[in-house]
Amino acid sequence: MSGSNATAPNDSSPVLNAVGDGAAGRFVADFKATSGQLSTNGQSWLAPMRSAAIERFATLGLPTRRDEAWRKTDLRSLARTAFRPAAEVVAPDADAITARVAQLAFPSVATTRLVFVNGRFAPEHSDAYVPTDAVRVEPLAHTLREAPELAQPHLGRVTENDADAFGELNTAFMTDGGFVLVPDGVTVVTPIHLIFLTAPADGPVAQYPRNLFVIGDGATATILESYAGVNDTDVYLTNAYSEAVVGVEGNLTHYKLQRESESAYHVARLQGRQENESTITNTNVALGGRMARTDIDLHVDGSRCETIMKGLYMAHGEQHIDNYTRLDHAQPDCHSHERYKGILDGRSSAVFTGRILVRQDAQQTDAIQENSGLLLSRDAALSTQPQLEIFADDVKCTHGATVGELPENQLFYLRARGISTEEATGILAYGYANEIIEDIEIEPLREQLEQLIRLRVRERFAALKR
Amino acid sequence: MALLDIRNLHVSVEGTEILKGLNLAVDAGQVHAIMGPNGSGKSTLAQVLAGNSDYEVTDGTVKLGDEDLLELDASERAGEGLFLAFQYPVSIPGVSNTYFLRAAYNAVRVHRGQPEMDPVGFINYLRPKMAPLGMTKEMLRRSVNDGFSGGEKKRNEIFQMSVLEPKVAVLDETDSGLDIDALRLVAEGVNAMRSPERAFVVVTHYQRLLDYIVPDVVHVMVDGRIVRSGGKELALELEDKGYGWVEELATDGEAVTA
Ligand SMILES: Nc1ncnc2c1ncn2[C@@H]1O[C@H](COP(=O)(O)OP(=O)(O)OP(=O)(O)O)[C@@H](O)[C@H]1O
């Protein structure tokens, strides 16, 4: 990314000077040391936006378990780790990157693919993008340089939301990511696949992907974000931030597939806003990471909207996966259906928080939330917290949560047909997860997920036999 | 030698004895019917034979051919050729009927030392077995028994039996909940599979099924034991007189063979 430096290090800020040398202090010090190199793409507004963000981050500090939204997620090991900004690091093994991209891509269907390695756009792994006046699928850094007027009105402004430490950190350090603009009335049939790979060298790194999706009135698009590492022993932090606005009668199908290294930290946020009669279908699949936290915050600001939030997470070993979803119904006559499922094995743990806010004007809201977990091991732990806050009087909201083991009667039925306990467990766990993935329209994505689920379940029995 | 040989079987569930010294010998080529009042232990027998570990065998032996059935895990029993058509078939959301059937069929083949069958070969194997039991492609695509009507579930059990081709099939009230046409389909499905190498144990409450599947022997089970055995006319007698008169035999503690 090019662009001149318009920022002076914030030596004058009392907040930044007061932050000390703890975890937050390390990020602030990095900012001071590197903000000269952070791109402003020639935009005078970008440097102050970054500075304001790091100041808010310094005030907030990293979350701790005293913060209500982080009660069940321990960030101490993340806080102890010193991460260098990944953008400074050249990925060490080019062949491994190429191989990993090939694993994550879907050769059997057409996609428009943009690949980012250590936070920087990697044209050699990406499809050529041809910026036109019509549809744009391109690196955000490119947009900020060439057509900032398309991004600036939305960047950091898609929703009004409370300051959030990781979100601020992303804004301070953001390097690049996908920019998708679909003009009014246009349907983009080809799925857009954004791949974010991290490959540290000489110690832990942090990357800060930033995506912006602007779906116009009556426009339609399918976007998939894939996050992955190259080696399961690689230690890094992905701090991603995506914003999506869907116009009147617009339709966004959004997938996030998280397959980070099992030694990595992943913190990601999706902020979405819907206008009248629009649809967002979000599917959030989390398989990787030592600690992975995803925040999804959708603001339904139009009437007669449809919002679907589906989630599937699978953790094993010592993994911890935390999904925090928030759905804000502000307008009448909307439907939402949220459904999360998790499969936990080993000594893994997971948290699901599902907040649904139905504001006073949101009459006739029909909101369904379901979440459940399957525990394959006695040492695994799942904590679920539905939080319904309803201020309208004429609404239909239901929620339900179940956590348990595979039903004995189903296992016996399969075994009575000749299927071994081990294979029966695999079939049932797959069937359990299948409900979340069975109507994924990108067929190779669905098949890839089916395979990953089966593999995970088989692994467990291989471990038991040893 | 009987193909299925049950001797002095005692079974408890949660500390209560349900089967109290049951004897039953079924030869290859035969159909035996078991009738008896609610709660007498018919399903308990069926579940124990299939290897449900909720039931504790406290005494007795069960042999399937030369195999000591009680030593085998449920899946091994199926591999050895035992099949149970469940009184209450279980739904398995998210797993298609075809996938399930192929997994079962291949597991049984592997147990018998045969190679697994590939998906295309398996579809060809299934096809001729579908129409006779009124199974549609759509039913095979759907999740196992999920949203199936009571009758569809029962037909699916018999369809599974025809796919797995067991040596001994135990049908637990497969006729309950079937309409007249489905009853005929199921009975024809069973009759088509009758062979000199195969045996059936048919648990039913209704004489009507036995008009279609004509049994060689009819047993009456009361309070965990077979209290009377006879020819197919015993079923007619029961239909006529109810279970009162055989229940008295049970309290005498003496099994009577007509
Ligand atoms: N899992 C169980 N836990 C407790 N009791 C059980 C269990 N299974 C069976 N029983 C008891 O064992 C007895 C026999 O039940 P079983 O289901 O074998 O009867 P059945 O002859 O099949 O009756 P039906 O004609 O109603 O199907 C009943 O009293 C039943 O309540």
Ligand SMILES: [Mg+2]
């Ligand atoms: Mg019964």
